[in-house]
Amino acid sequence: MLSKKTQYAxxxxxxxxxxxxxxxxxxxxxxxxxxxxxxxxxNILLELxxxxxxxxxxxxxxxxxxxxxxxxTSLANVIRIVEGPIAMLPCVSLYFYQPCESCDQTQCRIHDxxxxxxxxxxxxxxxxxxxxLRQTALV
Amino acid sequence: MLSKKTQYAxxxxxxxxxxxxxxxxxxxxxxxxxxxxxxxxxNILLELxxxxxxxxxxxxxxxxxxxxxxxxTSLANVIRIVEGPIAMLPCVSLYFYQPCESCDQTQCRIHDxxxxxxxxxxxxxxxxxxxxLRQTALV
DNA sequence: GGAGAATTCCATTTGCAAGTGGTAATTACC
DNA sequence: GGTAATTACCACTTGCAAATGGAATTCTCC
Ligand code: SF4
Ligand code: SF4
Numbered sequence: 001m002l003s004k005k006t007q008y009a010x011x012x013x014x015x016x017x018x019x020x021x022x023x024x025x026x027x028x029x030x031x032x033x034x035x036x037x038x039x040x041x042x043n044i045l046l047e048l049x050x051x052x053x054x055x056x057x058x059x060x061x062x063x064x065x066x067x068x069x070x071x072x073t074s075l076a077n078v079i080r081i082v083e084g085p086i087a088m089l090p091c092v093s094l095y096f097y098q099p100c101e102s103c104d105q106t107q108c109r110i111h112d113x114x115x116x117x118x119x120x121x122x123x124x125x126x127x128x129x130x131x132x133l134r135q136t137a138l139v
Numbered sequence: 140m141l142s143k144k145t146q147y148a149x150x151x152x153x154x155x156x157x158x159x160x161x162x163x164x165x166x167x168x169x170x171x172x173x174x175x176x177x178x179x180x181x182n183i184l185l186e187l188x189x190x191x192x193x194x195x196x197x198x199x200x201x202x203x204x205x206x207x208x209x210x211x212t213s214l215a216n217v218i219r220i221v222e223g224p225i226a227m228l229p230c231v232s233l234y235f236y237q238p239c240e241s242c243d244q245t246q247c248r249i250h251d252x253x254x255x256x257x258x259x260x261x262x263x264x265x266x267x268x269x270x271x272l273r274q275t276a277l278v
Numbered sequence: 279g280g281a282g283a284a285t286t287c288c289a290t291t292t293g294c295a296a297g298t299g300g301t302a303a304t305t306a307c308c
Numbered sequence: 309g310g311t312a313a314t315t316a317c318c319a320c321t322t323g324c325a326a327a328t329g330g331a332a333t334t335c336t337c338c
Contacts, residue, residue, distance in 0.1 A: 002227045004296065010249050027315075035240055040297055046316070059305025060313045075252065088141045101174055109272045110149050113214065113263070120259040124252070133248045143326065166285075179327055185286070198335025199283045279338105286333065293326075303316070308309105 006083040008036045009044050013078065014133040016054070017070050024056070024063030044082065051081045070130035076122060078130075086125065087118040094118075145222040147175045148183050152217065153272040155193070156209050163195070163202030183221065190220045209269035215261060217269075225264065226257040233257075 002010075011034040019025050027045060031038040045064050048054040055067040066073075079086055080095055087093040091100065092114045105111055141149075150173040158164050166184060170177040184203050187193040194206040205212075218225055219234055226232040230239065231253045244250055 001224050001229070007228060014247075014249055024314095026313095037297060039299075042315080042317095043297095049315095056315060057305080058303075058313090058315045059307095061306065062304085062314050064315090085140050089146060090140070107274055108153075109274060110153055113267055113271060117260055117263045120263050121256055124256045124259050128252055132252060135246055135248060163284095176327060178329075181285080181287095182327090188285095195285060196335080197283085197285045197333075198337095200336065201284045201334090203285090281338090282336090284333100284335080286331105288331085289329085291326100291328070294324090296321100296323075298321070299319085301317085301319105303314100305314080306312090308311090 002079070003083055005040070005044060006079055008034075008041060009048065009078060009082045010075075010133075011036065012041060012045060013048075013053075013066075013130055014135075016064065016066055017130050017133045018135055020066055020070060020134075024061065024065050026063045030064070047082065048078075053078065053081065066130070070134065073130045074126055075128045075130075075132075076125040079125065086121060087114065089114045092118050094122075141218070141222055144179070144183055145218060147173075147180060148187065148217060148221045149214075149272075150175065151180060151184060152187075152192075152205075152269055153274075155203060155205055156269050156272045157274055159205055159209060159273075163200065163204050165202045169203070186221065187217075192217065192220065205269070209273065212269045213265055214267045214269075214271075215264040218264065225260060226253065228253045231257050233261075 012030050015030050015034055016025060027042055028038060030036065030045075031041045045054060045056070049056050049064070049067075052067055053073055054064050056062065056064050076086060085093040085096040087096075089110070090096065090098040091103065091105075091111060099105070151169050154169050154173055155164060166181055167177060169175065169184075170180045184193060184195070188195050188203070188206075191206055192212055193203050195201065195203050215225060224232040224235040226235075228249070229235065229237040230242065230244075230250060238244070
């Protein structure tokens with residue numbers, strides 16, 4: 001399971017995508033509409049800003065907005081920033097690789113199985129972007 | 140990422156598969172060979188026994204063993220017991236479904252995306268069993 | 279039936295994610 | 309320049325997973 005933090009991040013981004021190019025959005029507005037604890041959401045959005053996913057503006061009329069077009073940011077990218085590894089095991093992670101002590105990879109079947117699982121997940125998450133979070137128009 | 144607990148469980152099961160039909164295996168032996176904290180491993184193996192994955196024998200000559208043939212137990216099954224949900228979101232879990240408050244699934248794109256991710260993962264984990272953890276013979 | 283070997287069970291500590299609170303810094307507007 | 313609105317930052321609390329400690333139970337073997 002993704003951490004709560006990541007789930008909140010995704011929801012917030014969904015909201016920001018829906019309001020893309022409509023000016024800054026208040027943290028409090030996102031928090032209320034998406035039922036996210038306000039102060040926790042502050043931390044999350046700030047982290048996304050530091051990683052250039054979001055941009056912000058202080059003071060009256062300020063708020064948060066996407067930094068680039070939604071198509072430019074993959075879900076995998078977002079999850080790696082907020083959650084960390086996407087792989088289910090440390091030793092099959094592409095960006096956070098870490099073997100367990102005294103690893104003999106040639107004798108470890110677990111490794112191979114979770115490489116498969118990782119590739120299956122990445123095949124989905126690398127190919128979806130924030131644009132895929134945009135809500136379809138009402139009929 | 141899978142929790143440490145689940146990672147330990149998988150490693151322990153790998154060891155038990157390798158010694159399938161060779162009589163009971165000591166917890167302490169598994170802990171030492173697989174570098175797992177002894178007391179923590181106790182809890183994990185006990186939980187697996189309560190869920191009929193493992194069997195145990197007390198006293199001298201006792202220990203843990205698989206309850207059935209390795210082919211009978213899928214990795215998905217093991218993970219659900221030790222870790223809980225396999226899906227990345229509560230609302231796309233088959234066995235642990237839980238929506239967030241005020242869910243409007245028709246308007247939520249996140250949901251659909253993670254259904255895809257879930258199916259990709261399950262396609263791997265449901266079709267692998269403990270038998271796939273058996274080490275290939277040395278050449 | 280007693281001694282030793284092993285699992286089982288329960289209670290506690292530790293460490294980190296989740297969540298909260300308060301203050302500083304920045305900006306817009308009059 | 310003063311005031312209100314907003315993000316930014318820092319420090320703390322809470323809750324749960326991870327890990328540990330110790331005593332109870334069951335079994336084997338002599
Ligand atoms: S022993 Fe197996 S699971 Fe551990 S790091 Fe090596 S390959 Fe990965
Ligand atoms: S709002 Fe979306 S993410 Fe939340 S429970 Fe409903 S479908 Fe799932």
